[in-house]
Amino acid sequence: MTLPSFKAYDIRGRVPDELDAALAKRIGAGTASLLGPGPVIVGHDIRLSSPELLQAAIDGLTTSGRDVINIGLCGTEEVYFQTFHRNAAGGIMVTASHNPMDYNGMKLVRDGAKPISGDTGLFDIRDFAASDAPLGTGSATVVRDEDKSSYIQHLLSYIDVAKLKPLKIVTNPGNGGAGVVIDQLAPHLPFEFIRIQHEADGNFPNGIPNPLLPENRAATRDAVREHGADFGIAWDGDFDRCFFFDADGNFIEGYYLVGLLAKALLGSSPCGKIIHDPRLTWNTVEMVEQAGGIPIMSKTGHAFIKERMRAEDAIYGGEMSAHHYFRDFAYCDSGMIPWLLIAELVSETGTSLGDLVADRMQAFPCSGEINFRVEDAKATVARVMAHYASQEPTLDHTDGVSAEFKDWRFNLRSSNTEPLLRLNVETRGDAALLRTRTDELTALIGGSPAQH
Helix, strand or coil, X not given: CCCCCECCCCXXXXXXXXXXXXXXXXXXXXXXXXXXCCCEEEEECCCCCHHHHHHHHHHHHHCCCCCEXXXXXXXXXXXXXXXXXXXXXXXXXXXXXXXXXXXXXXXXXXXXXXXXXXXXXXXXXXXXXXXXXXXXXXCCCEEECCCCHHHHHHHHCCCCHHHCCCCEEEEECCCCCHHHHHHHHHHHCCCEEEECCCCCCCCCCCCCCCCCCHHHCHHHHHHHHHHCCCEEEEECCCCCCEEEECCCCCEECHHHHHHHHHHHHHCCCCCCEEEECCCCCHHHHHHHXXXXXXXXXXXXXXXXXXXXXXXXXXXXXXXXXXCEEEHHHCCEECCCHHHHHHHHHHHHHCCCHHHHHHHHHHHCCECCCEEEECCCHHHHHHHHHHHHHHHCCEEECCCCEEEECCCEEEEEEECCCCCCEEEEEEECCCHHHHHHHHHHHHHHXXXXXXXX
């Protein structure tokens, strides 16, 4: 039996065709056999199919003799947090993040919230789940503990609340799970929150929360403008990514947040190491070096970033896709810590978020990620590189291919998770050159532009 729901980093598929309760139970049992001693943390997102799948995974764990701590409705980062906070054996989060309504999935971690991906046991779980090996007949305890207080206090530890100003902030969970956490953080903070699409609702009345899609940004933009907010934040469904809007409602590319957060964290950790992805790099490298840090490039993807952060003992890692990783958060990604740090930075500097990034956007304008559906990715990349070969760019193959010229660079890579070719272009302060080169590459690649 083939199981298409098993991907490189996680499990995702249509319910019930590619993921159902029977498979979820076998995944739970397979996970139990992979982990060291101790209980397993489990939680689920707001999707309507999530509670049933979670219960099935719990059944697989307990019949394998594994105790379970069920933290209920939560974000992916809460499973990470409770796994390392409680020294648990591992964790299972039932979520499909920003995938379509009929999808669901799972993210798995072992002790210390280290990811379980294709090369660290996920495919062993897949092989067990696909087999007809008998499940266990044991029993174990299930404790339900939805108390978020230790998680909330941990989030607050990243900032000095006394330095915060009474900012007005628009928050848009997109009817995902982030609103529950905002409500628990709010009493500790001096902010006025303008809450939109706030109630958790697995029917997603405003569409699947994925602020990377331009059509999903209007509600946050309009609320920021209407209420005269200092900035806006929107999250995906399991809130492991957060997205920022300035006081004019303009969406800020995640790329520019990486340098900003690195600078903020280097203030208290001079000479710290910062991990970044290869897609867009010049702004991040310059900001990190100016702040006294050491920039280190890693292959794109949470498993690679986390592994490299651990190896380097890096204080922070950032991807332009709005994943932000923190050493003190067990090297895991969080969609809550970034906005708290940005709010502190705006409060301390007295500078708006828009002004904090404006000069960086001018210094290193970028295309944002453009996705193409092509029939033969390898041949397409070869054709593009042949076109530029005579210009002798500096090449890097950390992830896909990056080609660096004197005043511009691009990265072209196949998606790790989807049948797409992804393009990113940036220049040194030349918006006209950016448009020219982006149009040139688009024509060379051909194919059809696709949504994120």
